[in-house]
Structures are given as C-alpha cells and as structure tokens.
Amino acid sequence: MPRSKNKVTRPKPSEENVKKAIEMVIQKRLSIRKAAEEFHVSKSLIGRYVKINKEKENVEVVYQPQNDVKRVFSDEEEEQLVKYCLKASKFHYGICKDDFLKLAFEYAVILTKTYPSAWDINKKAGKTFYEYFMKRHQSLSLRKQEATSLARATAFNKANVNLFFDKYKGLLSKYNFTxxxxxxxxxxxxxxVHTPMKVLASKGIKQVGNITSAxxxxxxxxxxxxxxxxxxxxxxxxxxxxxxxxxxxxxxxxxxxxxxxxxxxxxx
Incomplete structure (x- = not known):
C-alpha cells in the first residue's frame, strides 16, 4: 500500500523519557512493550537504542530522528554540497532544483553511498531528500535569477573596482568636490503591462484572461x-x-x- 501524501507530524518523545525507558529494558525491569506504554515512546525506538547500548554499563541516550539515522550524506559531505551551490550562484551559474537533485545522485554514486533504489531509476535524488536537506541548511533557498550580461559579470571584479575608486579619490582630492x-x-x-494577480475561477478551464493595456x-x-x-x-x-x-x-x-x-x- 503506498504511503499517504498527507504528512503526519508525530510529537517527538522527550529525551528523558527515552533514557528512562531504555534503562528499564536493559536492567530487565520492564519489557519493551511495557516501557513503551509507560513512557509513551515507540517500541521501535526503544528496541533500536537497546540494541546499541545493551553491552554498555552506563547508558547515554542521544535522541536522533529516524530521518537523521537514514541520511545519505554526512554533515561534512552535505556542507560540501552547500558550498558548491553557493559558489556556483556567486559565479552567476546557479543550480536549479532539478540539477541539484541530479548532482546529489552523482555525488552519492561517486562516494558509494547507500541510497533509495528510486534514485537509480530516476537518475536523481528524491523529493524527500530535497525537503530535509533544505530544512537542515537554512542558508539555501530557491531564488529567482536576474538576467546579467556576460560583460557586466566579468567587468565587476576586484581590479576594476579598485581602479574606479582610485580614480574617484584622485578627482576628489584634486577638485575638492563637495x-x-x-x-x-x-x-x-x-x-x-502589469502582472495580473491570481483570481478565483472555474476549475478545469484552460485559460483565465485579464484585461491589460497589451x-x-x-x-x-x-x-x-x-x-x-x-x-x-x-x-x-x-x-x-x-x-x-x-x-x-x-x-x-x-x-x-x-x-x-x-x-x-x-x-x-
């Protein structure tokens, strides 16, 4: 059965309750099911951390969401992707969403990462990966590009800017402009011609017109x-x-x- 398209946000359990539940199970004072009922923690979460900490005497629980556990890239690898996107944007060759998903897939193949099988079929990363990636990296956002000519982009550099201000300072000192x-x-x-706003209209019709000067x-x-x-x-x-x-x-x-x-x- 396919998963629902409507996202269900479940309340996150407190770290204190998770720790107590795991301690109770490891000390064999409660079963996994009883601990889940008493501390309102899912059985799968308790079982996962019990398996990790069963050989440890001092249990130290650090709660991580499931989507963090199944991440494709590490923090350092994702930071490299972020830097690449920002650098490409500064060079006026920004990466659109579709190109970014293809880049993430190629990056995962090169690093021999474990990723969903759908990536191989579509030759790009999935929608879920993109959503969580953008949430983790708030410095990135989808922006509308402005058309910039090659002449303007290449002319705006450190050497030309310094040359302009050197001449500007020279003229100010020579003529004492106020x-x-x-x-x-x-x-x-x-x-x-103005951009028409969105209006309420009938569903299914192909075109909704708006009178403008042209x-x-x-x-x-x-x-x-x-x-x-x-x-x-x-x-x-x-x-x-x-x-x-x-x-x-x-x-x-x-x-x-x-x-x-x-x-x-x-x-x-």
Missing amino acids: SERIYNVDESGLTT ERGNNITIIACVNALGNSVPPCMIFPRVHFNLSTVHFHKNVSHGTNISVPRYEP
Missing part, C-alpha cells in the same frame, strides 16, 4: 539624477510613441513636480 556637487545618473525601463507591452525609459546630499533633479520619462500630445492627462498623472515627459524624435 557632496552637493557629486551626482549619480541612471536610467531604468518600466513595462506598460500582451507584451513596451518599456518606458525613466532617467533619474540624485546627488550625494540627497537632492534630486526632476526625472525624465521617455515614451515610445510617434505621435504625442502633452495635453493628454493620463501620461503625466501623479508624476513628480517638474518631470520632463518626451518622445524620441524620428527623422523622416
């Missing part, structure tokens, strides 16, 4: 300029239109005071 005379200008593109949309370019003191120059908004009328209210509704709205000029 904070109100140091400006930073940048441009950004904003799409004219399906793809065009970008509006916004140029902003701010100085080191916190003052800003009114922004400039460039609309990709051939015919443009400044009297059209909705183009400059609720914009900042002094915003310059224009369109690119097309030569005939």
Whole structure:
C-alpha cells in the first residue's frame, strides 16, 4: 500500500523519557512493550537504542530522528554540497532544483553511498531528500535569477573596482568636490503591462484572461539624477510613441513636480 501524501507530524518523545525507558529494558525491569506504554515512546525506538547500548554499563541516550539515522550524506559531505551551490550562484551559474537533485545522485554514486533504489531509476535524488536537506541548511533557498550580461559579470571584479575608486579619490582630492556637487545618473525601463494577480475561477478551464493595456507591452525609459546630499533633479520619462500630445492627462498623472515627459524624435 503506498504511503499517504498527507504528512503526519508525530510529537517527538522527550529525551528523558527515552533514557528512562531504555534503562528499564536493559536492567530487565520492564519489557519493551511495557516501557513503551509507560513512557509513551515507540517500541521501535526503544528496541533500536537497546540494541546499541545493551553491552554498555552506563547508558547515554542521544535522541536522533529516524530521518537523521537514514541520511545519505554526512554533515561534512552535505556542507560540501552547500558550498558548491553557493559558489556556483556567486559565479552567476546557479543550480536549479532539478540539477541539484541530479548532482546529489552523482555525488552519492561517486562516494558509494547507500541510497533509495528510486534514485537509480530516476537518475536523481528524491523529493524527500530535497525537503530535509533544505530544512537542515537554512542558508539555501530557491531564488529567482536576474538576467546579467556576460560583460557586466566579468567587468565587476576586484581590479576594476579598485581602479574606479582610485580614480574617484584622485578627482576628489584634486577638485575638492563637495557632496552637493557629486551626482549619480541612471536610467531604468518600466513595462506598460502589469502582472495580473491570481483570481478565483472555474476549475478545469484552460485559460483565465485579464484585461491589460497589451500582451507584451513596451518599456518606458525613466532617467533619474540624485546627488550625494540627497537632492534630486526632476526625472525624465521617455515614451515610445510617434505621435504625442502633452495635453493628454493620463501620461503625466501623479508624476513628480517638474518631470520632463518626451518622445524620441524620428527623422523622416
């Protein structure tokens, strides 16, 4: 019979109760079944620790969940996987969930680890392994990547950053610029099509529509300029239109005071 997809969270027994139950069984004062009933501990847990400690005079119990006992990788081996994923992400070649499961399977094969037979069939680790791995390593999370060009990724390095600040310090010392005379200008593109939110609709239908200004949309370019003191120059908004009328209210509704709205000029 297949296991239920609904996860059942059982309360963990206290370490004190586990220790007392094992001591009672080893000292032959209670049977495993009686100890399980009296201390509210599962019989399999008591039997496992009795087998481990039956030859010891002083019983010292360290409670570990069953999923820890059947782990594929040790703490050190999992730490290597975490470091690899973080390093790949910093190099802008992040590993997605499916690639990570394939990597874990190949890692287990190389280390000749004992793993579930389903790994061999699917050629990747299972969903349960992924869930427990992510719980054990809170430094990892699934993040959405941002498109970064190769030129920007390779240009942002220690040598270029040091060169920039060396020249920047040289200009400051030469001309004695104050904070109100140091400006930073940048441009950004904003799409004219918003992302529709999730709505309640009928089950089973293939498509649920939402009215927007367009399906793809065009970008509006916004140029902003701010100085080191916190003052800003009114922004400039460039609309990709051939015919443009400044009297059209909705183009400059609720914009900042002094915003310059224009369109690119097309030569005939």
